[in-house]
Amino acid sequence: MEHLRLLDGRLKLRHLLLVDALTEQGSVVGAAAAMHITQPVATRSLHDLEDILGVQLYERGPRGITPTEFGIAFTEHARAVLAQLTQAARHVDEIADATRGRVVVGTHLAGSNLLLPRAIARVKHDRPLLNVVVHEATPEALLVELSAGRVDVIVGRLTGQSTEHTRRTTLYEESIRVVTGADHPLAGRTRVTFEDLWEYPWILPGVETILRQELAEFFVRNGHDLPANRVEATSFLTVRQLLIETEMIAVLPGLIGADDPLLTTVPMSLEPIGHSVGITLAADRRMTPTVRALIDALETTASEIYDPMP
Structure with missing residues (x-):
């Protein structure tokens, strides 16, 4: 079957990383720099991937590149695969040593001053060797990071309802x-x-x-x-x-x-x-024990927060 061409050995992990970087950076130069490779290598890898798929993934223009309909769709799948691989590696590490682990939390203005610091302090008290990484950015940028598996959970203002890709939970108003x-x-x-x-x-x-x-x-x-x-x-x-x-x-x-x-x-x-302030998770991603521990701390902390309306 035609779709099995993605499993014939030609598709490499570097192709998925390249698509993620190209869509995020909007240029071959920016993607090459992000991946620490040369521009000719990035261009050649893109051509190889388009040959494998048999479609054009990006429109080239004077100011960079723009993903085509095929590029948008393949980026979504590439990021999902990369996210699953990241989670798999971390899950194995956590099984090997349950007292350690790493969780990456994205945040923006709401929730970053009170909810998140208190939750981190709570979870670190119980798991002192847990490495908590806080990444601050706009809600839109954090959603991209979440889909690519570079962020485990977003804490802050909920900007919409849950979708097929994200699961949002309100913690407080x-x-x-x-x-x-x-x-x-x-x-x-x-x-x-x-x-x-x-x-x-x-x-x-x-x-x-x-x-x-x-x-x-x-x-x-x-x-x-x-x-x-x-x-x-x-x-x-x-x-x-x-x-x-x-x-x-x-x-x-x-x-x-x-x-x-x-x-x-x-x-x-x-x-x-x-x-509403709450948490946003990837809908199709299995939670690791460390992510679950942070979410438990966030939920407990949120139950103690009261915002008296003026």
């Missing part, structure tokens, strides 16, 4: 609030209007985030475009320092500044903006 530095002119006020906020520079999340889209709609409802005087940042350390040292204001998940004496919440509702 969190409000979105306006936050300033503790010495800001609006700090301590019992009532703040939208017009009061408009006088100050804003810190907004990046354009690729759902929260940014929701804020844009919030401004429109209040008769304004997005503030011209603004900074765009998703790194909490950057946002926090700007709030402390300037009169900027930011919109953040409610628990981020809850225990920070240098930050304060402005008494103004941003309803209906809010979100």
